[in-house]
Amino acid sequence: MSDVAIIDNGGGNVASVRYALGRLGVEAAVTTDPALIRGARRVILPGVGAAADAMQRLRAAGLDALVPTLRQPVLGICLGMQLLFESSAEGDTNCLGVIPGRVSRLAGGPGLRVPHMGWTRLLPVQESPLLAGIGADGYAYFVHSFAAPVGPATVASADHGGPFTAIVSHGNFHGAQCHPERSGATGARLLRNFLELDG
Amino acid sequence: MRFRDHRVVGEIEELAARYRDAGADELVFYDITASPHGRTVDRSWVSRVARLLDIPFCVAGGIRSVADAEAVLGAGAEKISVNSPALSDPALITALAERFGSQCVVVGIDSQTVAGNGGTRWEVHQFTGDPARSRATPRDTLAWVREAQERGAGEIVLNCMASDGVRSGYDLLQLAAVRAVCEVPLIASGGAGAMEHFRDVFRAADVDGALAASVFHLGTIAIPDLKRYLTHAGIEVRP
Numbered sequence: 133m134s135d136v137a138i139i140d141n142g143g144g145n146v147a148s149v150r151y152a153l154g155r156l157g158v159e160a161a162v163t164t165d166p167a168l169i170r171g172a173r174r175v176i177l178p179g180v181g182a183a184a185d186a187m188q189r190l191r192a193a194g195l196d197a198l199v200p201t202l203r204q205p206v207l208g209i210c211l212g213m214q215l216l217f218e219s220s221a222e223g224d225t226n227c228l229g230v231i232p233g234r235v236s237r238l239a240g241g242p243g244l245r246v247p248h249m250g251w252t253r254l255l256p257v258q259e260s261p262l263l264a265g266i267g268a269d270g271y272a273y274f275v276h277s278f279a280a281p282v283g284p285a286t287v288a289s290a291d292h293g294g295p296f297t298a299i300v301s302h303g304n305f306h307g308a309q310c311h312p313e314r315s316g317a318t319g320a321r322l323l324r325n326f327l328e329l330d331g
Numbered sequence: 332m333r334f335r336d337h338r339v340v341g342e343i344e345e346l347a348a349r350y351r352d353a354g355a356d357e358l359v360f361y362d363i364t365a366s367p368h369g370r371t372v373d374r375s376w377v378s379r380v381a382r383l384l385d386i387p388f389c390v391a392g393g394i395r396s397v398a399d400a401e402a403v404l405g406a407g408a409e410k411i412s413v414n415s416p417a418l419s420d421p422a423l424i425t426a427l428a429e430r431f432g433s434q435c436v437v438v439g440i441d442s443q444t445v446a447g448n449g450g451t452r453w454e455v456h457q458f459t460g461d462p463a464r465s466r467a468t469p470r471d472t473l474a475w476v477r478e479a480q481e482r483g484a485g486e487i488v489l490n491c492m493a494s495d496g497v498r499s500g501y502d503l504l505q506l507a508a509v510r511a512v513c514e515v516p517l518i519a520s521g522g523a524g525a526m527e528h529f530r531d532v533f534r535a536a537d538v539d540g541a542l543a544a545s546v547f548h549l550g551t552i553a554i555p556d557l558k559r560y561l562t563h564a565g566i567e568v569r570p
Contacts, residue, residue, distance in 0.1 A: 154382065
């Protein structure tokens with residue numbers, strides 16, 4: 133398996149994602165080149181940071197128009213997943229709009245720290261090839277202050293003072309709020325499942 | 332579960348793989364001699380460790396600037412931890428949080444108990460990695476925890492010096508007091524000697540994580556055994 137493009141969005145987890153794919157035997161290209169991205173079999177949009185900054189970087193590279201037109205499987209990770217939605221309350225940012233919904237701030241509350249950082253159980257919501265081999269003991273590593281609500285595209289949820297979307301699929305666009313690149317065997321399986329999707 | 336490492340760089344990868352395979356949830360790599368000697372960590376190992384690990388890890392030691400942090404995060408670390416340099420220049424916390432986001436920025440605090448007439452209080456120490464330079468600062472621990480959060484710290488690692496290395500349990504009194512003023516994740520450090528110490532610190536101080544070094548390095552506690560023990564005690568941990 134080859135020809136995976138990781139969009140270089142300036143986020144801190146680009147290297148981690150590339151290494152995680154390397155552990156699966158996949159050499160991915162880290163790029164902002166529209167031709168490379170359009171031609172890749174799989175596209176991954178990572179991201180750590182603020183939504184407005186990340187959208188600005190995509191716009192500067194001309195990728196805000198390109199990504200929504202992609203037909204191959206696309207996986208957004210963490211902030212990259214949030215950018216797939218219509219908008220984010222973080223800086224009241226218009227996002228890529230390929231998945232319906234608005235990202236909002238985690239509520240927090242007594243005993244609930246925000247940012248939500250740590251290992252949290254994935255709760256399957258509907259059948260999906262992305263969840264193949266990930267059982268009820270599937271814990272994933274999360275680091276985030278914003279999250280998408282549970283909706284029709286939610287494949288798995290997680291709970292931090294209320295349910296939010298942990299894994300999402302909408303047509304060829306997929307996303308993980310958790311960090312599969314740092315989520316042990318569960319994360320590796322999720323990445324492998326994405327690489328093995330039809331399409 | 333975390334460990335800190337006082338060993339030579341050559342052994343880091345082997346140790347990292349061992350803890351990964353044992354089920355550690357996160358690793359912290361400390362170079363405690365970095366700050367006192369005015370140098371930064373040798374970073375060539377960070378990307379090698381990043382390739383190896385499929386769990387998050389944090390790098391601590393000698394990070395004095397946004398550029399230092401960028402190098403470590405760019406090499407694949409999830410978080411950087413600042414301690415002595417943040418005491419000398421608290422604006423460093425703000426600068427790091429603005430550039431990388433709070434979730435990347437851990438503030439480590441070495442805190443010592445001071446018994447006095449007005450009751451117990453705690454004070455922050457600096458340069459604790461070097462006995463010749465280690466010193467008390469005028470900073471009150473609870474005030475510093477508040478300031479670090481206001482400046483954008485996304486996590487606090489509180490090393491309780493009185494219990495560190497003694498292996499008779501975490502400093503529950505101090506950790507509970509810090510918990511009361513700490514709205515971001517709080518990691519307990521210093522004092523783990525037995526499995527019940529982990530149970531007690533999660534129960535009594537409501538910490539988000541417990542860091543330990545020697546009990547794991549020496550093999551006193553095996554991580555899989557500890558996770559089973561905590562699960563039986565009703566504390567949710569990743570299996």
